[in-house]
Amino acid sequence: MSNILALAQKELRAYFVSPMAYALFGFFALLFGWFFVASMNVMLQFSMGQFGQGGPQVVNINEFMIRPLFGNTAVILLMMLPFLTARAYAEEKRSGTIELLLTSPLSDFQIIMGKFLGAMTLYGIMLAITLIHIGILFWYGDPEWGPIVSGYLGLLLMGSSFISVGLAISSMTKNQMVAGLSTFAVLLLFWIINWVGDASGSTTQTVLSYLSILEHFDDFSKGVIDTTHVTYYVSFIAFGLFLTAKSLDTARWNG
Amino acid sequence: MVEVQHVTKRYGSLTAVDDISFRVERGEILGFLGPNGAGKTTTMRILTGFLPATEGQARIAGFDVFEQPMEAKRRTGYLPETPPLYPEMTVAEYLRFVARINGMPPGDRRTQVGVAMERTKISDMADRYCGKLSKGYRQRVGLAQAILHNPDVLILDEPTAGLDPRQIIETRRLIxxxxxxxxxxxSTHILPEVxxxxxxxxxxxxxxxVAIDTPDNLTARLQxxxxxxxxxxxQGAEALATLEGVDGVASVTCVDEHDGIGGYEIESRQGDDVRRELSxxxxTSGWGLLELRPRQMSLEDIFLQLTTEEAPTEAVHPGMVTPGDEADVTVEDRVDE
Structure with missing residues (x-):
C-alpha cells in the first residue's frame, strides 16, 4: 500500500509541477461554468414561458437544470480525460524511467494501482471544482440532493472508466500524442456505438446500447442508481486495468 | 553472488543473447565488454528482472530473478543506459522516492539519501530539478539511485558514457x-576502462x-x-626493404608518408620482441628514430583476434543477417571484408 501511495503521489506531483493540472482544471472550470450558465438560461426561459398559465412557475431545478448539466459534463470529460491519462505510461516509456519502476521491488499491480489512484485523485479534484456551482444552486434554490449525489457517483464511475481505458492505451505506446488521440477515438466510439443500432435489428440494438458508455450514465443523472449500470462501469474499469497489466507484461516479453 | 546459466534471449527469430553463462563472486568487479548491440544491455536487463530470459537461469544472491523477482530486485541496484530520472523532481525528492519504492523504512530514508548523495558528490545539487542537470550530474544521480538501498549487486550499464575525462576518473574511483x-x-565498450x-x-x-578472464591474462593472450x-x-622502397629485413619481422606496412617522414606498422612473428633489433x-642506417611504440589494440582488433582464435572453423558468411549487432558498424565492416 505504501508503494501504491508513493507512486500515486509521484503521479500527482508530475501533474502539478507541469502546467497539465492547471490547464485541465482551468478549462474544465471554464467549460463547466459555461454549460452551467447555459442550462440556467434554458431553465429560466422555460420558467418564463409558463407566463400564459399565470406567471412564472417554479420548475424542477433537478430535471431542467442539473440533469442536462451532468449530461454535458460527461461530454466534456470524454474530451478532456484522454489528455489526463495520455502521459501516464507513454512518458515513462519514452524517457526510460519505466525501467526504474520495473526493476524496483514493485509488483505490476502496485504500479498500475498507483497510476490509477494518481489519475483518479486529479479527476476527483476536477469534479470537486463543480461543487461550487452546485453550492450556488443550493444557496438560491432548493434542489433535491438525491439525484445530485447519484449524478456525482455516475460521473465518478464514468470518469474512472475513461481513465482506465486511457491508462491502458498509454501503456501501449511511447508517444503521448498517439495515446491521447487513440483514447479519445476509442471513447468516442463507445459513445456513438449505438447510433448505428436502429437499422440493424433489435438484438444488435440492445447489445450496442448496452455497450454505449454514455447510455449508462443517464439513469445516474436522473437519480437512479441501477446495479446494471454500476456493474457496467466497474467491469469497464476492471477490464481497462487488466488490459494495462497485460500490456505491461507483453512489453516486457517483447522488449 | 551472481550466477548466469545458459541464458538465451530471443526476439522472434532474432537472438540477442545466445547461451551466456558466467559467475561473479562477492566483492568482485566484472566488466562486460562488447561493441554496441552485442547483447550487454539485454543481459543486464535480464539480470535486473526488466526482461525475462527465453531460456536459462539467472540468480542474484541465490534468488532466481524470474521465480523470486522481488527478493532479487531488492538486492540489486541498477543504473540503465539513460539514467531514469523524473525531470519534475528535485534530486533529493527523486532519491527519497526511490528509497521509498525500495521499501526503505521512513526513518532511514533521509540519512540514506544523504549518504548516497555524499558518495556520488551531488549534495550541492540536492534541490535542483533533475530535468535541469547536466549529463554528468544526471549520470551521478543515476548512480546514487542505484547504490541508495545498499544492494548486494550493482549493475551499471555504461556508467561513464557521456562524462568528461575528470568525471570518468571520479566515477571509476567511486566504482x-x-x-x-x-x-x-x-558494461562498457571502452577497452582501457575494463x-x-x-x-x-x-x-x-x-x-x-567470447572470453572470460582477468584483464592481464587477456592482454597477455592477445600479445x-x-x-x-x-x-x-x-621513406620509400629502400626504407621498407631494410625494415623487412630485420630479424623477426613478419610484415611491414607503410601507413603514413609525408615531408620525408615515414610511419610503418610492423608485425612481428609470434613471441619475438623486435624492438631492440628495429631501433x-x-x-645504423643513419635515420632518425622518431617514434616506436606498441600499437594500441582497439576493441575491433580484440574481437577479430578472439573470434578467430576461439572459433577458427566458424566461417562468417557475408550477407548473412547476424542478430544482435545491427547497430555496430565495425563488426559489419569486418563481415564485408
Missing part, C-alpha cells in the same frame, strides 16, 4: 570504492561470450603477435 561491499557488474576498473572481464560479441608503430625520417637497424 572501485563500492566494490568492497557490493558486487559490481558494469583494465583499469575490473578484476574480471566478460567479452561478448553477437550475444555470445601473441604484436604490432608496433614506427616512425622514422626516411638498432634504424640507427
Amino acid at each position: 572501485a570504492e563500492l566494490a568492497g561491499d557490493h558486487t559490481v557488474i558494469l 583494465s583499469q576498473t575490473c578484476q574480471r572481464v566478460v567479452i561478448i560479441n553477437r550475444g555470445r561470450v 601473441g603477435s604484436q604490432t608496433l608503430y614506427l616512425q622514422i625520417d626516411a 638498432r637497424t634504424v640507427v
Whole structure:
C-alpha cells in the first residue's frame, strides 16, 4: 500500500509541477461554468414561458437544470480525460524511467494501482471544482440532493472508466500524442456505438446500447442508481486495468 | 553472488543473447565488454528482472530473478543506459522516492539519501530539478539511485558514457570504492576502462561470450603477435626493404608518408620482441628514430583476434543477417571484408 501511495503521489506531483493540472482544471472550470450558465438560461426561459398559465412557475431545478448539466459534463470529460491519462505510461516509456519502476521491488499491480489512484485523485479534484456551482444552486434554490449525489457517483464511475481505458492505451505506446488521440477515438466510439443500432435489428440494438458508455450514465443523472449500470462501469474499469497489466507484461516479453 | 546459466534471449527469430553463462563472486568487479548491440544491455536487463530470459537461469544472491523477482530486485541496484530520472523532481525528492519504492523504512530514508548523495558528490545539487542537470550530474544521480538501498549487486550499464575525462576518473574511483561491499557488474565498450576498473572481464560479441578472464591474462593472450608503430625520417622502397629485413619481422606496412617522414606498422612473428633489433637497424642506417611504440589494440582488433582464435572453423558468411549487432558498424565492416 505504501508503494501504491508513493507512486500515486509521484503521479500527482508530475501533474502539478507541469502546467497539465492547471490547464485541465482551468478549462474544465471554464467549460463547466459555461454549460452551467447555459442550462440556467434554458431553465429560466422555460420558467418564463409558463407566463400564459399565470406567471412564472417554479420548475424542477433537478430535471431542467442539473440533469442536462451532468449530461454535458460527461461530454466534456470524454474530451478532456484522454489528455489526463495520455502521459501516464507513454512518458515513462519514452524517457526510460519505466525501467526504474520495473526493476524496483514493485509488483505490476502496485504500479498500475498507483497510476490509477494518481489519475483518479486529479479527476476527483476536477469534479470537486463543480461543487461550487452546485453550492450556488443550493444557496438560491432548493434542489433535491438525491439525484445530485447519484449524478456525482455516475460521473465518478464514468470518469474512472475513461481513465482506465486511457491508462491502458498509454501503456501501449511511447508517444503521448498517439495515446491521447487513440483514447479519445476509442471513447468516442463507445459513445456513438449505438447510433448505428436502429437499422440493424433489435438484438444488435440492445447489445450496442448496452455497450454505449454514455447510455449508462443517464439513469445516474436522473437519480437512479441501477446495479446494471454500476456493474457496467466497474467491469469497464476492471477490464481497462487488466488490459494495462497485460500490456505491461507483453512489453516486457517483447522488449 | 551472481550466477548466469545458459541464458538465451530471443526476439522472434532474432537472438540477442545466445547461451551466456558466467559467475561473479562477492566483492568482485566484472566488466562486460562488447561493441554496441552485442547483447550487454539485454543481459543486464535480464539480470535486473526488466526482461525475462527465453531460456536459462539467472540468480542474484541465490534468488532466481524470474521465480523470486522481488527478493532479487531488492538486492540489486541498477543504473540503465539513460539514467531514469523524473525531470519534475528535485534530486533529493527523486532519491527519497526511490528509497521509498525500495521499501526503505521512513526513518532511514533521509540519512540514506544523504549518504548516497555524499558518495556520488551531488549534495550541492540536492534541490535542483533533475530535468535541469547536466549529463554528468544526471549520470551521478543515476548512480546514487542505484547504490541508495545498499544492494548486494550493482549493475551499471555504461556508467561513464557521456562524462568528461575528470568525471570518468571520479566515477571509476567511486566504482572501485563500492566494490568492497557490493558486487559490481558494469558494461562498457571502452577497452582501457575494463583494465583499469575490473578484476574480471566478460567479452561478448553477437550475444555470445567470447572470453572470460582477468584483464592481464587477456592482454597477455592477445600479445601473441604484436604490432608496433614506427616512425622514422626516411621513406620509400629502400626504407621498407631494410625494415623487412630485420630479424623477426613478419610484415611491414607503410601507413603514413609525408615531408620525408615515414610511419610503418610492423608485425612481428609470434613471441619475438623486435624492438631492440628495429631501433638498432634504424640507427645504423643513419635515420632518425622518431617514434616506436606498441600499437594500441582497439576493441575491433580484440574481437577479430578472439573470434578467430576461439572459433577458427566458424566461417562468417557475408550477407548473412547476424542478430544482435545491427547497430555496430565495425563488426559489419569486418563481415564485408
